[in-house]
Amino acid sequence: MLLCNKNLTPLQRRSMQRMGAALVLTVVTNLSTPSLPNPFRDLFPGLSQLTPSYVHSSVLLVGLLSALSVLPVLLAVWVAARYLAAEPDEFIRALVVKALLWGFAVTMAGNAIAGVFMNIYSRPFPLSVLNADLFFASGLIAFRILQRSYR
């Protein structure tokens, strides 16, 4: 799964497109919850006008919305699992697994740092809603670095 590379196999290209869809879906589901800190809303304050308010909403609707936020995560995991199952090159498979582990480590470290900031300043930190994006971006960068070491 190489970013900006012309030599992608059809499987890798298809997986990248599906992963991109999962990341876009993450942003969309984050925007549907106005109480969550969202850097996109900070950048584009007009987005706040588009997002609905759920102050007087039923528990069912709130529950449904929270369930919706799971969809991009499940989609991303499904894409990664499908890719790993279909990738014929065992070495690339091993690299992808290593890269995903690095992505996991970076995300956990980022959340630990965000947790400290949230405790000190007593306010939500935007990183907490970008976990999926941070995970896959750092995983992708890790994959590129790992692959370069085998040139």
Add this chain to the structure above:
Amino acid sequence: MKNRLRMLRAERSWSQADLADRLGVSRQSINAIETGRFDPSLPLAFKLAKLFHLPIESIFSD
């Protein structure tokens, strides 16, 4: 694990990309195996043995 892959490939004047194409893997895989940084699975080792017409133990050793 040591292997004679680089030597066997050189005897046939194959590049890493040539060997990778014949095995259906990436060139980086061949590089990683040759340098001993990645041990191939049994199916890939069998493919290599078949390609070079040699037993596995004559390609790979401890």
